[in-house]
Amino acid sequence: MVKNITIFTTNTCAYCQMVKKYLGAKGHTYEEVNLDEHPHRQAEATRLSGAMTTPVTIVTREDDSQEVIVGYNLAKLAPAVA
Amino acid sequence: MADTTTEIPKHDVIIVGAGPAALTAAIYTTREDIETLLFERGVVGGLAAVTDKIDNYPGFPDGVEGLTLAQDLQKQAERFGAVIELGEITAIHDEGEYKRIESTSGDMHARAVLIATGSDYKKIGVPGEQEFYARGVHYCATCDGAFYREKKLVVVGGGNSAVQEAIFLTRFASHIDLLVRSTIKASDVLQQELQEYVDKGKITIHLNTTTDLIEGEDKFVTKVTGTKDGKKIEFDVDGVFVFVGLEPNSEFVKNSAVLLDEIGFVTTNQDLMTAIPGVFACGDIRSGATMQIASAAGEGATAALKIREYLEGRAHPIQN
Ligand SMILES: Cc1cc2nc3c(=O)[nH]c(=O)nc-3n(C[C@H](O)[C@H](O)[C@H](O)COP(=O)(O)OP(=O)(O)OC[C@H]3O[C@@H](n4cnc5c(N)ncnc54)[C@H](O)[C@@H]3O)c2cc1C
Numbered sequence: 458m459v460k461n462i463t464i465f466t467t468n469t470c471a472y473c474q475m476v477k478k479y480l481g482a483k484g485h486t487y488e489e490v491n492l493d494e495h496p497h498r499q500a501e502a503t504r505l506s507g508a509m510t511t512p513v514t515i516v517t518r519e520d521d522s523q524e525v526i527v528g529y530n531l532a533k534l535a536p537a538v539a
Numbered sequence: 540m541a542d543t544t545t546e547i548p549k550h551d552v553i554i555v556g557a558g559p560a561a562l563t564a565a566i567y568t569t570r571e572d573i574e575t576l577l578f579e580r581g582v583v584g585g586l587a588a589v590t591d592k593i594d595n596y597p598g599f600p601d602g603v604e605g606l607t608l609a610q611d612l613q614k615q616a617e618r619f620g621a622v623i624e625l626g627e628i629t630a631i632h633d634e635g636e637y638k639r640i641e642s643t644s645g646d647m648h649a650r651a652v653l654i655a656t657g658s659d660y661k662k663i664g665v666p667g668e669q670e671f672y673a674r675g676v677h678y679c680a681t682c683d684g685a686f687y688r689e690k691k692l693v694v695v696g697g698g699n700s701a702v703q704e705a706i707f708l709t710r711f712a713s714h715i716d717l718l719v720r721s722t723i724k725a726s727d728v729l730q731q732e733l734q735e736y737v738d739k740g741k742i743t744i745h746l747n748t749t750t751d752l753i754e755g756e757d758k759f760v761t762k763v764t765g766t767k768d769g770k771k772i773e774f775d776v777d778g779v780f781v782f783v784g785l786e787p788n789s790e791f792v793k794n795s796a797v798l799l800d801e802i803g804f805v806t807t808n809q810d811l812m813t814a815i816p817g818v819f820a821c822g823d824i825r826s827g828a829t830m831q832i833a834s835a836a837g838e839g840a841t842a843a844l845k846i847r848e849y850l851e852g853r854a855h856p857i858q859n
Binding site: 467469470471475492493494496498499503507508509510527528529531537 | 540581582583606609610625673675681685
């Protein structure tokens with residue numbers, strides 16, 4: 458079971474929109490961290506993902522285990538939030 | 540032979556991709572009440588969605604953000620009933636009246652298929668490029684540019700995309716070295732704009748410069764080495780954005796009867812029909828396309844009208 462979802466995004470990132478749309482269509486709520494509005498959280502996104510890119514989606518489960526999905530990757534995102 | 544048409548879902552039209560060409564075609568087919576399903580493996584809006592600003596699409600005197608145009612095209616297609624499924628088409632088989640489509644959601648049949656799969660960024664193929672992918676090596680400025688606030692970048696390429704994206708990246712980067720293998724091929728308008736950034740000291744152009752090696756420390760890029768006029772040249776930078784052209788997304792038809800040109804773009808007749816009757820192609824994926832959003836949209840409209848003729852049994856014979 459998914460406890461919460463956080464997505465790191467930017468204003469111009471089209472793939473971020475795709476992740477948000479997908480989660481919305483599946484009925485998930487999520488916290489969005491827009492890195493254009495909160496540039497100081499960029500290092501956090503990079504630390505969690507190991508990459509300099511958005512979207513980064515952090516799925517936290519009920520047992521507090523986390524899955525980090527880098528980019529718009531339905532093959533990983535779909536099972537992570539199923 | 541078993542009548543497989545009863546076993547798998549049937550559609551009037553399946554469109555492969557949901558870029559500007561596909562979405563325009565879907566606006567036309569659905570307005571004619573032709574049931575249409577689009578498959579998109581990446582972002583709805585295609586390359587247009589990941590382009591910062593589009594200044595040459597008619598009807599927008601002040602330009603339009605790529606993402607906005609993409610979202611509006613999607614809305615317009617969905618308004619008339621187009622259905623967009625997120626997934627990938629992996630093969631097309633000619634089974635006569637119905638084409639069998641393999642996808643990540645299973646097999647389907649379609650009376651007509653439109654290939655509108657566009658193209659993807661080409662790699663330069665140098666050491667370090669793959670190793671540092673998304674950790675200093677990037678192909679999408681609107682996706683990853685924000686990570687380079689007050690940092691130094693190399694942009695590789697000299698065409699319209701490279702120049703346009705280098706200009707976009709000046710919003711974030713403190714300085715950009717533009718490495719151009721030969722000369723700048725971008726349009727005059729873009730070259731004039733580029734010159735403004737060169738004059739401001741934001742961009743330095745290096746002509747006749749190849750990009751040879753990408754290196755890094757602690758998993759992130761720190762240096763790019765190239766050759767300029769026969770001499771080694773080094774750039775201490777935080778990232779590299781590569782825009783050296785595009786390669787066709789046609790791998791999924793390679794084992795079908797659809798014909799490709801020597802680069803891999805899909806060949807069609809004047810009705811935009813491929814070598815398989817009922818399978819059409821339009822936009823950037825079509826051999827001879829002009830690689831512009833306006834022309835992709837135009838071809839999408841033409842393809843839709845030709846598909847209607849085909850479905851009504853009025854198609855012209857194939858002349859490949
Ligand atoms: C950086 C950059 C800047 C540009 N700037 C401009 C500009 O200012 N003005 C302009 O007119 N043009 C511009 N272009 C070109 C323009 O983006 C393209 O000409 C246009 O997007 C082509 O539309 P299309 O629908 O043919 O293909 P695309 O936009 O490439 O869309 C094809 C879609 O098909 C999907 N797809 C591929 N294979 C499959 C599959 N097997 N299954 C499911 N889906 C699949 C892809 O994910 C993609 O979303 C620019 C291009 C780039 C790269």
